[in-house]
Amino acid sequence: MDTRLLVFVTVADKGGFSRTAEELHLTQPAVSQHIQGLEAELGAKLIDRTNKYVRLTKAGEIVYHHAKQILKHYGQMTRLLEDLTQTVKGPLCIGASFTIGEYVLPHVISGFRRAYPEVAPTILIENTQHVAEQIAEHQLDVGVVEGGVDPKLRLEVRPFLADTLVVIVGRQHRWANRTEVEPEELADETWIVRERGSGTRDVADRLFQQAGFVPRTLMEFGSTQVIKESVEAGLGVAVVSEWAIRKERALDTLRALRVRGVPLQREFSWLMHPSQFRTRAMDAFVAYLARWAAEGHAARLLGRDGVARG
Incomplete structure (x- = not known):
């Protein structure tokens, strides 16, 4: 592999010579020499460098695009060659x-x-x-x-x-001693959900649709752990995978319920x-x-x- 291409791509990705030197365990003068050597070979200035920024030239953008592909294919080649040893590594x-x-x-x-x-x-x-x-x-x-x-x-x-999801509530919730809840009971709750694009959010939205309601109060968090803590604290209820509450169920800090007639499953x-x-x-x-x-x-x-x- 041409080390100059690796250095050039790293400079572009890291946005600087000092960060590249640190990443590749080189000195800054060595980084500069690699860039200068590549520019001399290609006959084009690839990087505009000032005290405030490092920026690719038009030629640099062309070289960067192709260099990324070269490095990617080189990595694939070496990995496939390793496979010939019959060892999984x-x-x-x-x-x-x-x-x-x-x-x-x-x-x-x-x-x-x-x-x-x-x-x-x-x-x-x-x-x-x-x-x-x-x-x-x-x-x-x-x-x-x-x-x-x-x-x-x-x-x-x-x-x-296969994965099964459940509605979770805190120990002080009025449903805490139940194992099942009716769909029509869900609408009045404050629902704590994941962000859109999450698989768990998809299941929650499907539950709302199948149960025939739009949550009156909805809180959106980007972390299942934060959702569990919020439910424990009594802020609302949520839908999560059984996997997410293994420890909480063992410690009895959260209770899990099924929704009658609405299977919450996915793969x-x-x-x-x-x-x-x-x-x-x-x-x-x-x-x-x-x-x-x-x-x-x-x-x-x-x-x-x-x-x-x-």
């Missing part, structure tokens, strides 16, 4: 939506790492919509999400695990771009997801084997 970039990323994926990755210790996963946690967009743009290898994916993105989507799915180069690490991970679900690990963690888990 190398980096694996995973995007996860919040419920899976915070409550399910840690258990999956723990077992996956024991099975494939030479794979080095990195995880980005965002809402379903953002993860799907990152997969479509080839910024991630694989995504695991709980929400529906826009078909316009043309991604490969494979369900691997966890993995995503890939259909034209993505599939390394052994990627194939091993999605195969492990299916095996992990089939072997009943999820049911045991949720206490469905008769043993409550905290």
Whole structure:
């Protein structure tokens, strides 16, 4: 790989020579030499640099676009060559939506790492919509999400695990000693929901529609943890995955209810771009997801084997 291209792209991404030097463990004079060498080879000035800013020239923008592609293809090439060794190893970039990323994926990755210790996963946690967009743009290898994916993105989507959602209330709520609530009782509550683009928000909106009401009071938060704390504090009620309240149910700080006649279910799915180069690490991970679900690990963690888990 041409180190000068890597240095140039890093300068453009980081917006400065000192940050690039720190990122690539080089000296600033070395960074300058790489940029000057690339400009001399290409016969064009690529960067305008002052004391206040570093900015790409028109030529620099052209080189940046193609250099990013060259570096990407170089990375794919080296990963595919590694696969010829028949060993499952190398980096694996995973995007996860919040419920899976915070409550399910840690258990999956723990077992996956024991099975494939030479794979080095990195995880980005965002809402379903953002993860799907990152997969479509080839910024991630694989995504695991709980929400529906826009078909316009043309991604490969494979369900691997069913998920049940519940209405949660605090211990002091008038429903706290119940296990089920009628749909018509829901309208007068203050509802605490996730932001749009979240898979959990999709389920909440579907509940409102099926129960035939629009919440009179709605509070929107970008974190399931904040939602749980708010419900505990008596600010309102919410819909969350069973996975999100494992510990709270064990500690009896939150109570979970079903809605009569309105099943709150969805599927966890993995995503890939259909034209993505599939390394052994990627194939091993999605195969492990299916095996992990089939072997009943999820049911045991949720206490469905008769043993409550905290």
